[in-house]
Amino acid sequence: MSDTMLNAVIRMPYDMAMSSELSRLQFYNRAQSLLDTCAADKARIAELENLARLASDSIVQLSEALTTPSDTVTAANDRGEYEAIADMIDAALAQQGKEGET
Numbered sequence: 001m002s003d004t005m006l007n008a009v010i011r012m013p014y015d016m017a018m019s020s021e022l023s024r025l026q027f028y029n030r031a032q033s034l035l036d037t038c039a040a041d042k043a044r045i046a047e048l049e050n051l052a053r054l055a056s057d058s059i060v061q062l063s064e065a066l067t068t069p070s071d072t073v074t075a076a077n078d079r080g081e082y083e084a085i086a087d088m089i090d091a092a093l094a095q096q097g098k099e100g101e102t
Contacts, residue, residue: 006030044096051092058085 009017009030017027062082 006034010034048096051089051096055089058082058089062086 009027012023012027017023062085065082
């Protein structure tokens with residue numbers, strides 16, 4: 001249901017919303033739909049926050065690894081590990097984008 005229609009039903013005057021069994025049922029169903037949407041939005045926000053935290057932590061770790069003196073082999077291994085993490089983050093964000101479009 002469109003946001004406009006959902007708003008119209010939820011903001012319907014009380015007398016109109018509760019005037020008949022049909023209007024009460026419609027109001028109830030739209031309210032449940034709105035609650036489901038809110039729950040899904042909260043879950044998506046939590047997922048995106050987790051991805052953002054992971055990305056931030058990875059950037060900090062990468063920055064520290066690249067600025068800390070170390071032998072060449074260790075630095076190359078660290079860069080490879082962080083590139084793999086960055087690829088995982090990119091893939092997760094791309095997947096989230098695709099899910100958000102549906």
